[in-house]
Amino acid sequence: MADLAGTDPRRIDVHQHVIPPARARAMTGRAAAVGWPAPSWDERGAIEMMDRRAIATGMLSYAAPLAGPDDPAAARETARSVNEYTAELVKNRPDRFGHFAALPLPDVDDALAEAAHALDELGADGVVVLSNAHGRYLGDPAFEPLWAELDARRAVVLVHPTAPPGTPIPQVPLPLADFPYDTTRAALHMTMRGVPRRYPRMKVILPHAGGFLPYAAHRFALAARLPDGERSTTPEDFLADLRRFYFDTAISTGASTLPSLLAFAEPGHLLYGSDFPMLPEEWGTDFDTALDGSPHWDAGRLHAVNRGNAELLFPRLADGDRPG
Template sequence: MDQSQTTTAPRPGKVAYKRIATEEAFAPAEMLQIWRKILEGADPDPGFVSLIGFYMSSKSARARHIIECLTDLGEQRLHHMDEAGIDRQVIALTSPGVQVMDGESAVAFAKVANDELAEAVRKHPTRFTGMVAVAPQDPEAAAKEIERGVQKLGLNGVIINSHTHGEYLSDPKFWAIFEAAEANDTPIYLHPNTPPRNMIQPFLECGLDGAIFGFGVETGLHALRIITAGVFDHFPKLRIILGHMGEALPFWAYRLDYMHRATVKSERYACMKPIQKKPSDYLRENFYITNSGVADEAAIKYTQGMMGADRVMYAMDYPYQHAIEEVGILDNMSSTPEDKKRFYQTNAEVAFGLK
C-alpha cells in the first residue's frame, strides 16, 4: 500500500453513536472480467478507459489496493472497518457498474451483483447493508429489479452511477426507475461517473476527469437536470442521495435559485419550464447529502445549515479513500452530541430504513 492507504493515526475509540459509512463500494470479480473485455473492444468510452483502464492495468500500490478491496466482501473489509471504527457499511456496486455494458448484459449482471451483495449482507447483517444495482439501459427491467432487490433480497436503496452512455435520468423515458424507487420507499444514491464522451476532453487534457473534479461536475449536472426537469413535481416522495458534500450544489443554492428563476422568466430555453418550487427547496426536501471524501468541518457545518442537520450524513468512500485519521477529525467536530449522532448514525438509519 502507498501512503494514501496507510496511516499512523490511532484506531478511533468508542463513541456514543454508531459510525455508519454510507458510500462504500464493491465489485464482483466477474464484473472485472466483463470490464476487461469492454476495454479491449473497439472504441471504448474514454472516461471508462481513463478510470477503469488505469485501475485494472496499473501496478501502483493504490490501484492494486483498490481492486483487491473492491472484490472482498469478507474478512479484509471487516478488518478495515474495525481499524477505522466503522460499525456498518452501506455498500454499492462501484462506478460505472453495469451502466457501461450493453443493455442485455447490464440487465443480467445487475441481478448477479445484487445476489452476491445480498448474500454478504445475510452473512454479516449487523455490519453490511446493500444497495440495489440496476441497468437504466432498460428502465422497465430496472424498475422490476428495484422491486426484487428491496422486497425479496432485503437491500436498502438504489445505486445509479450517474449517466448511462451519456444519457441522463432527467429524460422521461427513465422515469419508471423513479416511480419504482418511490413506490418501494427506497432512496436513489446518485453516484459519480466520469464525464461522458461529449464532455470529457477538457478534463482529460489536464487530469481532472476523475474524483478530483470531473466526478463532481458531471454528477452535480445530473442532479440539476433531474430537479429542473420537474421530476420531484411528478414524484414528490422520491429521495435522492448525493455524496461529496452534494457535489457542491448546496454551496451554489442561492445562485441556482436566482438564475433558474431568471432563465425561466426569460423563456431562453424551450427545455426549461417552470417547476413548483425553487431548486434549493428540492435540495432541502428531497435530497440527503453525504460528506464522502470530504473531512472538512466547515463544509459539513455549512451544508447542515443549508440543508438541515437531519439531511447530512457520514460516508468514507471506501476503498478509494480509506483514511482512518479522517474519522478522528469528524469525531472531534464541534457539534452537539445530538447532531453528531444524527450525522454518523440516525440520518442513515432514517434514509435507508435501517433497523
C-alpha cells in the same frame, strides 16, 4: 459544544463499496482509466476496516458502469450477478452490511425489473444509479417510470458519480473534479425537471456533499427565473427542492467544505460516508478525524450524521440506543 458520539463503533456508512471477485479486474481497469489508485476488496478486510473506523454497518454499492453503452444484455446480467453476490453477504452478516442494488440504466424496463427483483426477492435496502447513464442524465423524461415506481416504494436511491461526457482534462484525475461536477449536474437536472417535487417519497442520496451543490445552490436557484423547463416558480421553491436531497460526508469534511454543507442541507439529511475502498483507508481516516473534530457540531448532531439520520432511512438498523 462538540459531540463525541462518533468515537463509539456505531456509524452507519451509506457510501461503502463492494467489488465481487468476478468484477475485480474490471474495477482495476476502471481505476486506471480515471487516474485513481486501484481498489481491492474482500469481506474480511471490509469488516476489519469498519472495526478500526467505528463503523457498525456498511451499505454496499457497486460504483462503476455495468457494461458498455451498446450492450444492455451485459448490463442486465452484471447487475443481477452483482446484486445476488451482495445480497448473500448481507444475508450472512445483516448487522455489518446493507445493500444498494445496481440498476442497468439507461434501459428503463430492465431497471424496473431489476429493482423489483432486488427489493422484493433479495431484500435490498435501496438502489444505486450513476449520475449519468452513458450520457443521459437523471432528469431524462424516459426515466420517469423508474422514479414513479421507486417513489411508490418509498425507496432510498444512491446517486453515485461517474465520468461526465466529454474529454477529461489531462493530469486531473476524474474523481477529484469531474465526479463531483457530475453529481452536481445530475442533481440540478433532476431538480430542473421537477423530479424531487413530483416524487417526494423517494429519498435520494448525493455522495460527497452533493458535489458543488451546497456551495452554488443560490446561484442554481436562478434557474427558477428562466422561462422554460419544468421548474419551481420561485428561487425559494427551487432551493426547497434542492434541500430534498440527502448528502453524505465522503471526502467532504474539509475546513471549507463541511461548513458549506452544514449551512445548506436539512439537519436530518446528512449521513456518514467513507467511500471505502475507492478512497484508500489511510486517506479516509483523515476525513473521519476532520468530521469528528469539527468545531461546528451542536449537541447530538454529530451522532445524527454518524448514525441517527441513517436509522430513519433504514429502520432495520435502528437499535434504540441513542445518546441523550
